[in-house]
Every structure is written in structure tokens, then in C-alpha cells.
Amino acid sequence: MSAARAHDLVLFGATGYTGRLVAERLAHAPGALRWALAGRDRAKLEAIRAELAKDVPACAALPILVGDATSASDMAAIAAATKVVCTTVGPYTKYGSELVGACARAGTDYCDLTGETPWIRQMIDAHHETAVKSGARIDHCCGFDSIPSDLGVLLLQEEMKRRTGHPAAKVTAFFGESRGKFSGGTFASMLGMIDAAAVDPEIRKSLGRPYALDPDPRHQGPDGSDAKGVGYDRDLRAFTAPFVMAAINTRIVRRSHALAGYPWPDFSYREVMSFPRSARGLAIATGITGALAGFLVATRIPALRAQLLKRMPAPGEGPTPEERARGYYVVRIVGERDGDRLVVRVSDKADPGYGSTSKMLSQAALCLAQDHLPTGGGVLTPASAMGFRLIERLRAVGLTFEVDR
Ligand SMILES: NC(=O)c1ccc[n+]([C@@H]2O[C@H](COP(=O)([O-])OP(=O)(O)OC[C@H]3O[C@@H](n4cnc5c(N)ncnc54)[C@H](OP(=O)(O)O)[C@@H]3O)[C@@H](O)[C@H]2O)c1
Known part of the structure; x- marks a missing residue:
């Protein structure tokens, strides 16, 4: 055909x-x-x-x-x-x-x-x-959502099986080491989703479901809601903060697992941002957590929303070629089971979003x-x-x- x-x-x-x-x-x-x-x-x-x-x-x-x-x-x-x-x-x-x-x-x-x-x-x-x-x-x-997460986890699990005979159970992706801005189209898409969730309880429910994209969105598994506050990861020795794209990436990774027939026993997956174990790292993690909450509030208050719209790029606009050229990112995906541990690094010397x-x-x-x-x-x-x-x-x-x- x-x-x-x-x-x-x-x-x-x-x-x-x-x-x-x-x-x-x-x-x-x-x-x-x-x-x-x-x-x-x-x-x-x-x-x-x-x-x-x-x-x-x-x-x-x-x-x-x-x-x-x-x-x-x-x-x-x-x-x-x-x-x-x-x-x-x-x-x-x-x-x-x-x-x-x-x-x-x-x-x-x-x-x-x-x-x-x-x-x-x-x-x-x-x-x-x-x-x-x-x-x-x-x-x-x-x-950028969701290829580094989805293909990074696939690589991690295949390599973990090859080296240890079993796939990882607990997998965490750490974002944060990156530089990049976003475009008018991305801003419009984020705002559209926030607005829809504000008026439609079904959409809010769907966004809150960890397995929202599994064949059965009510699937029960080890994962709960996405990270909401500042945390500390002992293994990575890093402060963590919520990652805004976790709400989509984790659902895509879980759908991949579901479409493969759930081959990884007890598989649990989460995404956070990570920052160095220092006063500055803690300050950044706290600042990002606060900024995320502030952004959501600002979209709901007319005067603040008008300010936000003025500052954000319009449809068709985005980072300049120079800004894109300065961009980069590193994502570290860490998998563990029974004391075995493996890390996959996904990175590029280009800005993530464009x-x-x-x-x-x-x-x-x-x-x-x-x-x-x-x-x-x-x-x-x-x-x-x-x-x-x-x-x-x-x-x-x-x-x-x-x-x-
Ligand atoms: N997942 C990621 O990592 C990632 C990264 C980047 C972008 N995105 C997403 O990609 C999308 C595009 O972003 P962008 O910044 O490139 O947006 P943009 O610059 O606003 O471009 C939107 C495009 O859609 C076209 N369009 C709008 N209405 C149309 C219609 N009714 N019929 C046909 N074409 C229509 C526009 O055509 P005209 O030129 O004729 O107006 C333009 O070509 C957004 O949803 C954004 O969230 C995702």
C-alpha cells in the first residue's frame, strides 16, 4: 500500500x-x-x-x-x-x-x-x-520529552540484564544539568494543559494517575505521585527537586513497559532534578520548587497571568541560534536491584528543547x-x-x- x-x-x-x-x-x-x-x-x-x-x-x-x-x-x-x-x-x-x-x-x-x-x-x-x-x-x-527517558531506560534494562541476569527494579532519572530556553509553542501547550486541568476534574484525575497511559489507566503498580518537594538522594549525594516533565516522561516509560507485557518485575520509575550537595545546590533546588509552584499560581491570577504572557515568547518565537548553540544537557538514569547498580548517561551538546x-x-x-x-x-x-x-x-x-x- x-x-x-x-x-x-x-x-x-x-x-x-x-x-x-x-x-x-x-x-x-x-x-x-x-x-x-x-x-x-x-x-x-x-x-x-x-x-x-x-x-x-x-x-x-x-x-x-x-x-x-x-x-x-x-x-x-x-x-x-x-x-x-x-x-x-x-x-x-x-x-x-x-x-x-x-x-x-x-x-x-x-x-x-x-x-x-x-x-x-x-x-x-x-x-x-x-x-x-x-x-x-x-x-x-x-x-526531549520523552526520548532520553524512554530510550535511556530501555538501554539500562537491556544492559542490566546482560550484566547481572535481571532487570533493575528501582529506576530513577536525574535531570538538572542543562542549559536551554523554551519557545512560544511549548509555552502555549503548557498553559493549555494547566487551563484544561483547572476546569475539568477528569483531566486533573488523568494528570494525577501514575499509569495514565497504560492500556488500563487504573493499573496498580509500585509507583505513586511524582516528586513534589525538595529531597536528598543518598546514593547520588545530591539535593533533588520536582522535574516539570516527569508528569509526561514517567507515563511514557511506564506505557513502554506495559506494551512490552510488563517484563520487569516490581519495576518502579521516577524522575527528579538533581543539584550538588552544597548550600548553593540546596538553594537552587528550593528555588526551583518554589518557582514551579509560583508559576502554577500565576497562571490562575489574571494580573499575574497577564505579566507572564508579556514575558513569555509568542507562537513562532523561541531561543536565538546563539542561545541554542550554548545549550546542553546530561540525564543520569540509575537502576538498582538487590545491590546491583547501573547508570546510563544520555546527553547532547545542544539545547534540549530545540x-x-x-x-x-x-x-x-x-x-x-x-x-x-x-x-x-x-x-x-x-x-x-x-x-x-x-x-x-x-x-x-x-x-x-x-x-x-
Ligand atoms: N516535547 C518537546 O521536547 C518539545 C520541544 C519543542 C516543541 N514542542 C512542541 O511542539 C509544538 C510546536 O512548538 P513551536 O514552538 O514550534 O510552535 P510554533 O512556532 O507556534 O509553531 C506552530 C506551527 O503550527 C502551525 N499551525 C497552527 N495552527 C494551525 C492550523 N490550524 N493548521 C495548520 N497548521 C497550524 C503554525 O503555522 P503558521 O506558521 O501558519 O502559523 C506553525 O507551523 C508545541 O506543541 C510544543 O509544545 C515539544
């Missing part, structure tokens, strides 16, 4: 802040790739194509597809024209549903950058079975389009859909996935 399709890959949202970065990466992808630019505004897409062609002349011939994300017929036409859709059109809660449904029905593979847990739950409930039948691999969270995320999303899209993957269809995760093949691809573009004892 897919051999008859006009394109291998369509990038939807190529005119946005993150979409442009992904387009630049795809333009430099090695090998033959029949790809196209898509969005809602032809003139803007033509301008992006002309920019790309300055660097890579072959891009002057890139086909352009025009469609509005809220139109079911436009999304069906895009899904039918390609083997894979890669989308940066967000907030996904607002703009993403028609495209996921169209891809699930058409048997078209799909990847995105959402971090919106309640929306992913809706997509699982509405389209998982359809995607299983059509063979469409629907892969959410193919950026420099590194554009590598991750473009490689996920290329992996779906070009690699032989044994996985069937469904609403999947990076680990369950692409696993080690994607780790290899990411290593080749500069990410580090290293095992340490």
Missing part, C-alpha cells in the same frame, strides 16, 4: 519555530528521501522552501501540501499521500486530533512532539485499536520512513516503536547513550 504513496515523509508545521529546525535537519538527511513540506499557509511554506534551497539546492523542488489541522478532509488527504507524517503543529490538544485519526485510519506512520498527557490518553482510547488494525505506528513524545529535539524528531521520522522495524501498529512510544534502531540513529547525530557502573 505505502509503495503507491507519493511521499515517504511529510513534515506538517514546517513554518513554526521547531518545524523549521526539523526541516533543516531533514534537508541534510543522507540517502534518497521523497519528502514534502506541509502547513496551512502556502506563501510561508514557499519562503521556507526557498531558505532551505539556499543551503541544499535540491530542496527547491520539494513538494508543498496545504491543509488546516482542524479540517478532517485536509488531514485525510495528507495522511493518504505519504508513508509517514511528522508534525510540529501544536498545541496538539488544540490542533492534533484530526491528523492522528487520519493517520490511524490510513495506516500512515506518525510522530510528534506532544507532552500533553490527557490528549495522548484520548488518542489511545480513540485510535489505538484502529491503528493496530491498519498497521499505523502512532508515536507521540519524540522530543537543537537536540529537532535531531530526535527528525531521526524518529526517518527511522519510521527508512528502517525495517518489526513493530506492528498502535499508539506506541519511542521505545516500543523504534527502540535500539533509534538509539543508533541518535548516536550517529551526536547524542550520547552511555553505560556506566
Whole structure:
């Protein structure tokens, strides 16, 4: 069926802040790739194509597809024209549903950058079975949330089994060593989710469930709620604070475990930020915990919200190329069982949200389009859909996935 399709890959949202970065990466992808630019505004897409062609002349011939994300017929036409859709059109809660449904029905593979847990739950409930039948691999969270967590845990467990004969039971990911800013689209997505949770008790319930993305969201396991306050980790000898992305990453890691059939006995997973064991480390952990709570309060008070909106980037805006170039991150994932301990380090010398995320999303899209993957269809995760093949691809573009004892 897919051999008859006009394109291998369509990038939807190529005119946005993150979409442009992904387009630049795809333009430099090695090998033959029949790809196209898509969005809602032809003139803007033509301008992006002309920019790309300055660097890579072959891009002057890139086909352009025009469609509005809220139109079911436009999304069906895009899904039918390609083997894979890669989308940066967000907030996904607002703009993403028609495209996921169209891809699930058409048997078209799909990847995105959402971090919106309640929306992913809706997509699982509405389209998982359809995607299983059509063979469409629907892969959410193919950026900084949640690829380092999801693929890092996969690597840790495989290596732990190889070295000790059993997988880790308690796994913790420590974030915090990083530099990067966020874009208008990310801010709009975060605000959209906070606003929806404020008025809808079902969404609040979904956000609070540790296994919200398991096939059965009421699944009972060893994990409870995400970290809420400042803590101290004896093994790492570090102060810890809540990590804002834990609410999505932990659910994706647990869904990967669930889709594999729960192979790791007593598996428990959490994410925190970590800071050095010093007065300064404690001050930063305390400051971050307070800032997070303050941000949530500010979104609910009209005068403070207006100030917040003024200071945050607007849609289409984000960090400058210089700011992106100064970015980096290191994530340490620590696994333990019965005295055995293993550490996986995931890192990149690029800012997490855009420099590194554009590598991750473009490689996920290329992996779906070009690699032989044994996985069937469904609403999947990076680990369950692409696993080690994607780790290899990411290593080749500069990410580090290293095992340490
Ligand atoms: N998970 C991660 O690590 C990560 C990292 C980065 C970004 N993100 C997510 O990626 C998304 C995009 O962020 P961004 O900063 O790149 O956003 P952005 O600059 O605002 O771009 C949004 C894109 O969506 C398009 N769009 C908006 N409404 C549309 C519609 N009705 N039909 C078709 N296209 C439409 C815009 O087209 P126009 O140009 O025509 O307006 C633009 O191309 C956000 O949801 C963000 O949270 C996630």
C-alpha cells in the first residue's frame, strides 16, 4: 500500500519555530528521501522552501501540501499521500486530533512532539485499536520529552540484564544539568494543559494517575505521585527537586513497559532534578520548587497571568541560534536491584528543547520512513516503536547513550 504513496515523509508545521529546525535537519538527511513540506499557509511554506534551497539546492523542488489541522478532509488527504507524517503543529490538544485519526485510519506512520498527557490518553482510547488494525505506528513524545527517558531506560534494562541476569527494579532519572530556553509553542501547550486541568476534574484525575497511559489507566503498580518537594538522594549525594516533565516522561516509560507485557518485575520509575550537595545546590533546588509552584499560581491570577504572557515568547518565537548553540544537557538514569547498580548517561551538546529535539524528531521520522522495524501498529512510544534502531540513529547525530557502573 505505502509503495503507491507519493511521499515517504511529510513534515506538517514546517513554518513554526521547531518545524523549521526539523526541516533543516531533514534537508541534510543522507540517502534518497521523497519528502514534502506541509502547513496551512502556502506563501510561508514557499519562503521556507526557498531558505532551505539556499543551503541544499535540491530542496527547491520539494513538494508543498496545504491543509488546516482542524479540517478532517485536509488531514485525510495528507495522511493518504505519504508513508509517514511528522508534525510540529501544536498545541496538539488544540490542533492534533484530526491528523492522528487520519493517520490511524490510513495506516500512515506518525510522530510528534506532544507532552500533553490527557490528549495522548484520548488518542489511545480513540485510535489505538484502529491503528493496530491498519498497521499505523502512532508515536507521540519524540522530543526531549520523552526520548532520553524512554530510550535511556530501555538501554539500562537491556544492559542490566546482560550484566547481572535481571532487570533493575528501582529506576530513577536525574535531570538538572542543562542549559536551554523554551519557545512560544511549548509555552502555549503548557498553559493549555494547566487551563484544561483547572476546569475539568477528569483531566486533573488523568494528570494525577501514575499509569495514565497504560492500556488500563487504573493499573496498580509500585509507583505513586511524582516528586513534589525538595529531597536528598543518598546514593547520588545530591539535593533533588520536582522535574516539570516527569508528569509526561514517567507515563511514557511506564506505557513502554506495559506494551512490552510488563517484563520487569516490581519495576518502579521516577524522575527528579538533581543539584550538588552544597548550600548553593540546596538553594537552587528550593528555588526551583518554589518557582514551579509560583508559576502554577500565576497562571490562575489574571494580573499575574497577564505579566507572564508579556514575558513569555509568542507562537513562532523561541531561543536565538546563539542561545541554542550554548545549550546542553546530561540525564543520569540509575537502576538498582538487590545491590546491583547501573547508570546510563544520555546527553547532547545542544539545547534540549530545540537543537537536540529537532535531531530526535527528525531521526524518529526517518527511522519510521527508512528502517525495517518489526513493530506492528498502535499508539506506541519511542521505545516500543523504534527502540535500539533509534538509539543508533541518535548516536550517529551526536547524542550520547552511555553505560556506566
Ligand atoms: N516535547 C518537546 O521536547 C518539545 C520541544 C519543542 C516543541 N514542542 C512542541 O511542539 C509544538 C510546536 O512548538 P513551536 O514552538 O514550534 O510552535 P510554533 O512556532 O507556534 O509553531 C506552530 C506551527 O503550527 C502551525 N499551525 C497552527 N495552527 C494551525 C492550523 N490550524 N493548521 C495548520 N497548521 C497550524 C503554525 O503555522 P503558521 O506558521 O501558519 O502559523 C506553525 O507551523 C508545541 O506543541 C510544543 O509544545 C515539544
